[in-house]
Amino acid sequence: xxxxxxxxxxxxxxxxxxxxxxxxxxxxxxxxxxxxxxxxxxxxxxxxxxxxxxxxxxxxxxxxxxxxxxxxxxxxxxxxxxxxxxxxxxxxxxxxxxxxxxxxxxxxxxxxxxxxxxxxxxxxxxxxxxxxxxxxxxxxxxxxxxxxxxxxxxxxxxxxxxxxxxxxxxxxxxxxxxxxxxxxxxxxxxxxxxxxxxxxxxxxxxxxxxxxxxxxxxxxxxxxxxxxxxxxxxxxxxxxxxxxxxxxxxxxxxxxxxxxxxxxxxxxxxxxxxxxxxxxxxxxxxxxxxxxxxxxxxxxxxxxxxxxxxxxxxxxxxxxxxxxxxxxxxxxxxxxxxxxxxxxxxxxxxxxxxxxxxxxxxxxxxxxxxxxxxxxxxxxxxxxxxxxxxxxxxxxxxxxxxxxxxxxxxxxxxxxxxxxxxxxxxxxxxxxxxxxxxxxxxxxxxxxxxxxxxxxxxxxxxxxxxxxxxxxxxxxxxxxxxxxxxxxxxxxxxxxxxxxxxxxxxxxxxxxxxxxxxxxxxxxxxxxxxxxxxxxxxxxxxxxxxxxxxxxxxxxxxxxxxxxxxxxxxxxxxxxxxxxx
Amino acid sequence: xxxxxxxxxxxxxxxxxxxxxxxxxxxxxxxxxxxxxxxxxxxxxxxxxxxxx
Numbered sequence: 142x143x144x145x146x147x148x149x150x151x152x153x154x155x156x157x158x159x160x161x162x163x164x165x166x167x168x169x170x171x172x173x174x175x176x177x178x179x180x181x182x183x184x185x186x187x188x189x190x191x192x193x194x195x196x197x198x199x200x201x202x203x204x205x206x207x208x209x210x211x212x213x214x215x216x217x218x219x220x221x222x223x224x225x226x227x228x229x230x231x232x233x234x235x236x237x238x239x240x241x242x243x244x245x246x247x248x249x250x251x252x253x254x255x256x257x258x259x260x261x262x263x264x265x266x267x268x269x270x271x272x273x274x275x276x277x278x279x280x281x282x283x284x285x286x287x288x289x290x291x292x293x294x295x296x297x298x299x300x301x302x303x304x305x306x307x308x309x310x311x312x313x314x315x316x317x318x319x320x321x322x323x324x325x326x327x328x329x330x331x332x333x334x335x336x337x338x339x340x341x342x343x344x345x346x347x348x349x350x351x352x353x354x355x356x357x358x359x360x361x362x363x364x365x366x367x368x369x370x371x372x373x374x375x376x377x378x379x380x381x382x383x384x385x386x387x388x389x390x391x392x393x394x395x396x397x398x399x400x401x402x403x404x405x406x407x408x409x410x411x412x413x414x415x416x417x418x419x420x421x422x423x424x425x426x427x428x429x430x431x432x433x434x435x436x437x438x439x440x441x442x443x444x445x446x447x448x449x450x451x452x453x454x455x456x457x458x459x460x461x462x463x464x465x466x467x468x469x470x471x472x473x474x475x476x477x478x479x480x481x482x483x484x485x486x487x488x489x490x491x492x493x494x495x496x497x498x499x500x501x502x503x504x505x506x507x508x509x510x511x512x513x514x515x516x517x518x519x520x521x522x523x524x525x526x527x528x529x530x531x532x533x534x535x536x537x538x539x540x541x542x543x544x545x546x547x548x549x550x551x552x553x554x555x556x557x558x559x560x561x562x563x564x565x566x567x568x569x570x571x572x573x574x575x576x577x578x579x580x581x582x583x584x585x586x587x588x589x590x591x592x593x594x595x596x597x598x599x600x601x602x603x604x605x606x607x608x609x610x611x612x613x614x615x616x617x618x619x620x621x622x623x624x625x626x627x628x629x630x631x632x633x634x635x636x637x638x639x640x641x642x643x644x645x646x647x648x649x650x651x652x653x654x655x656x657x658x659x660x661x662x663x664x665x666x667x668x669x670x671x672x673x674x675x676x677x678x679x680x681x682x683x684x685x686x687x688x689x690x691x692x693x694x695x696x697x698x699x700x701x702x703x704x705x706x707x708x709x710x711x712x713x714x715x716x717x718x719x720x721x722x
Numbered sequence: 723x724x725x726x727x728x729x730x731x732x733x734x735x736x737x738x739x740x741x742x743x744x745x746x747x748x749x750x751x752x753x754x755x756x757x758x759x760x761x762x763x764x765x766x767x768x769x770x771x772x773x774x775x
Contacts, residue, residue, distance in 0.1 A: 373773060374773050376771060377767070377771040377772070378773070380767055380770075380771045381767050381771065381773075384764070384766070384767055387759060388756055388759065388760055388763070390756075391752045391753065391756030392752075392753060392756040392757075395749045395750075395756070396753070398745075398748075399749045402739075402745065403741060406738055407736065408737060408738075409745070410736075411733075411736060440732075443729050443732065541748060546742065546744060682729055682730075688729065688733070710760070710764055711763075711767060715773045
């Protein structure tokens, strides 16, 4: 009955919220860049230049036209930089040397619009959750602006710039813009631990699981586009992620349960949720296991409060350890975050931070520019497989407990339990991922070989042009010129051939960049709110010692390290695609 | 809203329970299966889903 009064679950809500934003973003395929006004934040030394709309469609631009190529204009801007833009109007009336001006919206306006849109969407969500809508709007407003301020601070060049010289600052912490996540986490921890009254006032909007799950649904589409570009790698990452999870479930859980029972003398009621909380997936696993073995509700709640605190410690420590030790094995690091860091929010968040840190280090140490998102994708894939299996694991435990350990008369375990425990937001992730994969894969397959051919022809033309000055024989010269002309014509016809697929990919990128702006904001909200709910005073609570001891021993004694070994076995040598040129 | 139960009290209430044979089986089967599957899954992933190896 209690469940009904609470309205829709956060799990279902995240699925609907993510699906709604995703569907809006899909209008890009009908020519409407409907979410392009979302906020994008750049590294800054001058704060007025830190914010802009995510899509060029909405950015103001002024400059002198230096080149006109169909609907593409090359502009020389006031700061001397050139920019290529695509215009919708007829370019016949324009000529080189003219000034061109397109009015858009300012960065601050884009931020205000982002705030208004997210507040509206989340308020509808809060109503569906049967939360106090008035209180929610007020607390969400505060949470949003604090979180964004942290994100902005994290983009300050002294903190974020990976190349201080290029950013125009004498030194930098080289943490990339994702340092904003850490700033948000620290701010959240400060609020949660030192300003309990404020934390209490904000509680309607302190929903890290809702934010991260919505972000994961949105991330599905983004990763679908990436997977279409490197299908073999994406399939390998998914299969290996699945293998890693099977291993983790079978080894982790059994070891933690054994240690808790044998050496710490925990009862079965405590040991099983504790084993699931430490070894599998934190809060949801502890609750699912508690339900499966019919433990009193207090048990998984107590375990969960510890899980959240230690997840934050992992989130702060592990990405930096991964950057130091695993920057040559980026996907091992990603899988490690997914396996070792508990709770969806902290695990995916660690993946995102690790992604930024490792790419920055690989770039500065080896000059290797990995495509972004693959480390986050690996961490997310691993974490989602863990989530999917919670239901199956809860079912197995429920069956064993019911049939062999504490069998109560008349109690039956149905397979419906698997569906009840299934994390529904994963469906949203799967659908957005598969939809964009199906849209982009044929286009990507069509473009790949043609672009390869174009590049070969380009190289041949460059080689032929190099030969030209040394050739004096008119016949040979004519042959070379003929070769260049025919090569260029071939390139033109090939480019024409892939115009359609290229438009499809461009639309997909417009679509995902719009939704990605909101995904990033949901991530920032997650970091801040994870900090707020992490009450470290719990660690000083009377009696926590024994529970914390088994947690620390298992987590830092072997969970993290077995996770690292499993990640290494399955992911070493698997590298993200590299950006060339 | 009832008072939040104290962790210390809850842990004190906990009684010692002997590790049952079925629990020992659950633990050992799980570990054996995990170790055996490790080899099989590694072979499948390296053979059918190569990516960098």
